[in-house]
Amino acid sequence: MGGSAPTPAQRLALARLADVLVAEGPGIPSASAVGVAGDLLDRCLVAAPSFSEPLLALLDEVPTGGLDDFVRWLEVERPGDFAVLSTTVVAAYYLSEEVRELIGYPGQQPSPLSVAAEPDYLDLLERVYERHPGYRGYT
Amino acid sequence: MAIFSKVYYFNMVMQGHQSNVVIIGAGASGSVAALRLAAAGFEVVCLEQGDWVGPADYMGAQPEAELAWIERWNPDPNARQGWADYPLTGDADVRPVMYNGVGGGLVQWAAMWQPLLASDFRVRTLDGVADDWPISWGDLADAYAQVAGDMSVSGLGGDPALPEMNPYPNPPIPIGKIGRVAAEGMDRLGWHWWPGANAIASRRHRGLQACQRRGTCMTGCPENAKATPSLTHWPSAQAAGARLVTGVRVTEIPVDERGRVRGTVYRDRDGVEHFQPAQVVMLAANAVGTARLLLLSVSSRFPGGLANSSGLVGRRLMQHPYRTVTVVCDEPLDSWQGPWGQNIYSLEFAETHPDRDFLRGAKWMVMPHGGPMFAVAEYQEAHRHEGFEAVWGANFHRAANEVFGHAFTWGIQAEDLPEHDNRVLLDPSECDSSGLPAARIEYRVSENTRRMLDFNVARAVEAAEASGAVSTMVRDIWPTGIGHVLGTTRMGDDPESSVVDRWCRAHDVPNLYVIDGGVFVTGGSANPTATIMANALRVTDHMIEARASQKVP
Ligand SMILES: Cc1cc2nc3c(=O)[nH]c(=O)nc-3n(C[C@H](O)[C@H](O)[C@H](O)COP(=O)(O)OP(=O)(O)OC[C@H]3O[C@@H](n4cnc5c(N)ncnc54)[C@H](O)[C@@H]3O)c2cc1C
Ligand code: SF4
Numbered sequence: 001m002g003g004s005a006p007t008p009a010q011r012l013a014l015a016r017l018a019d020v021l022v023a024e025g026p027g028i029p030s031a032s033a034v035g036v037a038g039d040l041l042d043r044c045l046v047a048a049p050s051f052s053e054p055l056l057a058l059l060d061e062v063p064t065g066g067l068d069d070f071v072r073w074l075e076v077e078r079p080g081d082f083a084v085l086s087t088t089v090v091a092a093y094y095l096s097e098e099v100r101e102l103i104g105y106p107g108q109q110p111s112p113l114s115v116a117a118e119p120d121y122l123d124l125l126e127r128v129y130e131r132h133p134g135y136r137g138y139t
Numbered sequence: 140m141a142i143f144s145k146v147y148y149f150n151m152v153m154q155g156h157q158s159n160v161v162i163i164g165a166g167a168s169g170s171v172a173a174l175r176l177a178a179a180g181f182e183v184v185c186l187e188q189g190d191w192v193g194p195a196d197y198m199g200a201q202p203e204a205e206l207a208w209i210e211r212w213n214p215d216p217n218a219r220q221g222w223a224d225y226p227l228t229g230d231a232d233v234r235p236v237m238y239n240g241v242g243g244g245l246v247q248w249a250a251m252w253q254p255l256l257a258s259d260f261r262v263r264t265l266d267g268v269a270d271d272w273p274i275s276w277g278d279l280a281d282a283y284a285q286v287a288g289d290m291s292v293s294g295l296g297g298d299p300a301l302p303e304m305n306p307y308p309n310p311p312i313p314i315g316k317i318g319r320v321a322a323e324g325m326d327r328l329g330w331h332w333w334p335g336a337n338a339i340a341s342r343r344h345r346g347l348q349a350c351q352r353r354g355t356c357m358t359g360c361p362e363n364a365k366a367t368p369s370l371t372h373w374p375s376a377q378a379a380g381a382r383l384v385t386g387v388r389v390t391e392i393p394v395d396e397r398g399r400v401r402g403t404v405y406r407d408r409d410g411v412e413h414f415q416p417a418q419v420v421m422l423a424a425n426a427v428g429t430a431r432l433l434l435l436s437v438s439s440r441f442p443g444g445l446a447n448s449s450g451l452v453g454r455r456l457m458q459h460p461y462r463t464v465t466v467v468c469d470e471p472l473d474s475w476q477g478p479w480g481q482n483i484y485s486l487e488f489a490e491t492h493p494d495r496d497f498l499r500g501a502k503w504m505v506m507p508h509g510g511p512m513f514a515v516a517e518y519q520e521a522h523r524h525e526g527f528e529a530v531w532g533a534n535f536h537r538a539a540n541e542v543f544g545h546a547f548t549w550g551i552q553a554e555d556l557p558e559h560d561n562r563v564l565l566d567p568s569e570c571d572s573s574g575l576p577a578a579r580i581e582y583r584v585s586e587n588t589r590r591m592l593d594f595n596v597a598r599a600v601e602a603a604e605a606s607g608a609v610s611t612m613v614r615d616i617w618p619t620g621i622g623h624v625l626g627t628t629r630m631g632d633d634p635e636s637s638v639v640d641r642w643c644r645a646h647d648v649p650n651l652y653v654i655d656g657g658v659f660v661t662g663g664s665a666n667p668t669a670t671i672m673a674n675a676l677r678v679t680d681h682m683i684e685a686r687a688s689q690k691v692p
Contacts, residue, residue, distance in 0.1 A: 048210045111476065136258050
């Protein structure tokens with residue numbers, strides 16, 4: 001992980017901010033409920049080490065109340081910090097196995113393709129061929 | 140030594156495996172030349188500023204794959220900021236992206252394989268604009284076929300928009316659900332489409348494994364299924380004796396008193412300077428890197444930069460300005476699945492048409508839409524103007540519900556005509572990790588290109604509707620480019636209006652060649668690499684054939 005590991009206070013701050021961005025929806029949990037501030041955060045910071053410093057500095061400034069206003073203020077006044085925060089939360093959220101299952105995302109898994117069968121679009125292609133005027137300019 | 144005996148010497152030592160061609164850059168074009176020359180018995184040294192990369196470095200097999208695009212595998216060198224990534228500065232409507240390492244742009248490319256149109260070589264004659272190339276489609280026909288074989292291309296021949304070609308070595312990759320939906324829309328409108336050709340193996344072929352549809356092609360293929368020179372060219376080139384030196388940056392190409400290049404000066408990562416003598420130098424550092432290096436190589440004989448008597452080095456930069464129309468459908472399309480090449484493409488609007496208010500045209504291609512992070516990013520970009528609540532909080536999940544797995548993208552790349560003031564310069568203050576001036580990019584999107592893109596985007600929205608889209612998300616011109624950099628050392632017969640001749644030898648310097656995308660006279664709208672590699676092969680073969688008359692220092 002780039003820089004130091006998040007402290008418990010920083011994790012708590014992230015969990016609170018994260019729910020402003022990713023609230024509970026119909027049949028799907030909020031960001032903090034799937035643990036974005038735990039292991040998932042650590043994995044994001046390994047994959048994107050340059051986030052560590054600005055994110056942890058930001059988490060040290062989080063106020064105790066008025067979180068909603070704070071996040072909106074960040075978006076307008078400090079778009080760079082907002083981008084680091086929101087990207088981390090979204091990335092961590094979709095690393096959660098529970099969320100992946102709920103949205104039907106297996107990840108970028110291998111799945112062999114088959115070229116054995118004849119393509120099923122040859123009738124459409126024939127029409128392309130018939131109506132095309134042909135290329136120009138060949139020498 | 141008299142010229143005659145020097146030429147004779149070059150010829151002899153080449154035959155005796157002792158001669159010396161230095162290639163700068165181990166990307167698409169440099170790899171082609173290195174393999175061909177080494178196989179023909181030349182002693183070849185290739186100098187590359189970046190490193191070897193391979194499946195152990197790629198993150199496509201890890202759950203964090205999507206996040207990797209933002210950092211280590213960001214296509215923008217200014218974001219990656221590795222040692223090999225020289226900064227790109229300046230005020231540009233479109234700023235290039237590239238990868239610097241063994242394979243060059245072909246480490247991260249989408250592997251879309253697209254020969255130019257026949258008309259692309261004759262735009263002045265046919266459309267009264269820009270310039271004709273000094274060569275024709277026919278001059279590249281054999282080389283197109285050869286490089287398609289070397290790159291294990293999977294595709295279907297017979298596209299009536301293109302001259303007849305040899306069959307591709309592998310059957311086309313299935314067009315998938317997204318290709319089918321898009322093709323049906325085009326069919327309803329009576330518009331051209333064709334299954335995409337991609338340098339991705341649809342079955343095991345030569346050094347490549349069969350594609351596993353991970354869809355992480357642009358952060359490097361973890362399955363070794365996408366063609367990239369470290370798999371397709373370097374193993375054979377090295378076996379034939381080519382030497383590839385990585386982690387070194389060429390800083391200057393010095394000349395002798397007769398104006399012939401003597402070799403290259405380069406620095407390693409400790410800042411130590413070295414000299415690599417050469418009888419012939421081939422520049423393959425891409426249209427930005429090559430222009431930069433020529434401009435850096437000033438001498439009393441070439442005060443405006445090496446090979447720059449025309450004043451054109453760095454000018455006429457073309458980049459295929461790019462817009463997208465993302466098509467959202469009701470039905471599940473599993474559109475995170477790869478490959479992230481082109482499922483289908485269209486050349487319906489690629490040619491000049493008298494009823495349109497612009498000249499030349501654009502190519503379209505259908506691509507997947509990635510995982511949930513991509514869906515969120517694009518959904519938020521399209522809806523951000525509606526306010527915070529529209530995209531965050533409880534509404535955050537709309538992107539995953541409506542877009543993720545249900546969308547595909549029509550990418551639209553425009554043929555931008557060469558403009559004198561779109562160019563690469565040396566930055567007056569910012570430097571790279573070797574202390575060399577950064578490449579400064581000045582680039583404006585012309586009115587012709589803007590009209591072309593507006594027209595094509597409107598048609599793509601119609602195509603989306605014909606495909607049964609429930610909504611579309613339209614993006615404006617991408618401010619970072621798509622990795623296509625062309626035109627800064629154009630080829631031509633007239634030394635006053637071109638930098639290299641039809642064999643890509645510098646008009647001003649008889650033992651200096653440029654073989655990368657810089658030599659394009661116009662850019663067409665096709666993804667350029669098929670043509671860059673075919674042309675590099677054509678030129679290298681000619682150099683080998685004509686070695687008896689090659690002038691050397
Ligand atoms: C994200 C992305 C997607 C793309 N997708 C496609 C696609 O689908 N289809 C397509 O046709 N094209 C695609 N391209 C474009 C393709 O990568 C380029 O057309 C191609 O790589 C250009 O080849 P080249 O030989 O001109 O230069 P490059 O491949 O860029 O190679 C140049 C090499 O020179 C090295 N170099 C530069 N300066 C120096 C120096 N001073 N000293 C030492 N080494 C130096 C660089 O490190 C680099 O490795 C894509 C590009 C990117 C970035
Ligand atoms: S889709 Fe195919 S080519 Fe792309 S990363 Fe996966 S295996 Fe490689």
